[in-house]
Amino acid sequence: MGKSAPPITIEPMRLRDLPDILRIEKASFTTPWSENAFLSELLENDYAFYLVARVGEQAVGYVGVWLIAGEGHITNIAVHPDYRRQGLGRRLMMAIEQLCRERRISRMTLEVRRSNAIAQSLYRQLGYVGAGYRRGYYRDNNEDALIMWKDLRQQALTSSSEESP
Helix, strand or coil: CCCCCCCEEEEECCHHHHHHHHHHHHHHCCCCCCHHHHHHHHHCCCCEEEEEEEECCEEEEEEEEEEECCEEEEEEEEECHHHCCCCHHHHHHHHHHHHHHHCCCCEEEEEEECCCHHHHHHHHHCCCEEEEEEEEEECCCCEEEEEEEEECCCCCCCCCCCCCC
């Protein structure tokens, strides 16, 4: 079958990751974050923490969180199209949850497009529960966002069959 792929590591995001991160953003979102937005997050926002999934020195995915008032708010998560469907999104989410636990964060939240069934399924598998909608949240097409929450104090993952609002 040939040589095996290099291992994927998850580490804190560095400034030198930004060219890779911006490529992932452009490939993943209709309104990608700018370089300045990431620079602000990394250099000026004391509440922000970002992790990257790497293959060698190349960033192939990332996740960000703001830690405020005992809660972790996922700001964004994306995996390069060439590395999707390999469990990287799950690994990144689990790594950021571990970072939150280490910092005594008790709950996490995120918004996800109402139409993004794949991401919603992953989040439910990880124990996130739908809690309502933000109407017109996404500016590119005025799509609603499903708000999801997870209690990190719970040890067992919530069933993926739970209903969303």
